[in-house]
Amino acid sequence: MEPTTQPSRDLKVVPTTPHVRATQAIDADHTPPTPSKPKVQEHTPTLDYEATDFTVICEGQRFATHKSVLETSSPYFACMFRFNGRENNDKEVEIPDVDAIIMKHILDFMYTSTYQFPNATTISSSDYCNHSTFALLNGPNKGSLIFMRKCPCAGKSLSASHLLLHVHVYTVADYFDMEDLKKYARKGVVDVLHVYWQYKGLKLADALEEAFTSTPDDDTGIRDLLVDAMVEHPGLVVDEGDVEDWLEEHPEVRDRVNWDDYPKSSRQRRKR
Structure with missing residues (x-):
């Protein structure tokens, strides 16, 4: 069944701190x-x-x-x-x-070997990728041309709000022992994090809580993707403290992320 909702565009703004939820809001x-x-x-x-x-x-x-x-x-x-x-x-x-x-x-x-979430925006296929760093996102329009690399998500329909949904699908797929669905959900997480790591609506703290409480400890398929995103983008522009608060409660993950090695002034972290 295909959703019929109209696509909407995410805004690149600082989100309010979400309350951690273990299940999807309907x-x-x-x-x-x-x-x-x-x-x-x-x-x-x-x-x-x-x-x-x-x-x-x-x-x-x-x-x-x-x-x-x-x-x-x-x-x-x-x-x-x-x-x-x-x-x-x-x-x-x-x-x-x-x-x-x-x-x-x-x-x-x-039934179809795919699923589609609503409220997505199609990623432009005509521009070179500028999603990798905050500098490219906020630099000259042609800055990304230096790297001569097309966006790996070009042409896909994505939204920051899809991150938590993919994580939910992954956890249930593990329950149903559906390895192909777990791979598909992991790819969805990779795509969303690549494009929307700095966007409002990502709800990374919620995704972390779901991944680390609803999957077995020996299943790191989703956990590693979320940790890798935090390592790649120290501090995260989108974080107002909710992710750091979560890391404080999970020191074993905090040690892997190593945000403490970066001065807060260099992390682009914004507070209200």
């Missing part, structure tokens, strides 16, 4: 009904498909699916359908603690 117009309400219309990830035979329920939202697709895409569902070598004839399952919108994107990936 937009009002996408809020799923509570389980106590009457049964809602079921949604199928793809249109004009053969009759569905299984329903996935998240937060009261019902998704009509096909067992064959779920079983092929996820060892989690394959095990569910054939527990102890016997086929499970149940027609539905409720997945606890998974955001309904994130589940929708995961089902989209199962």
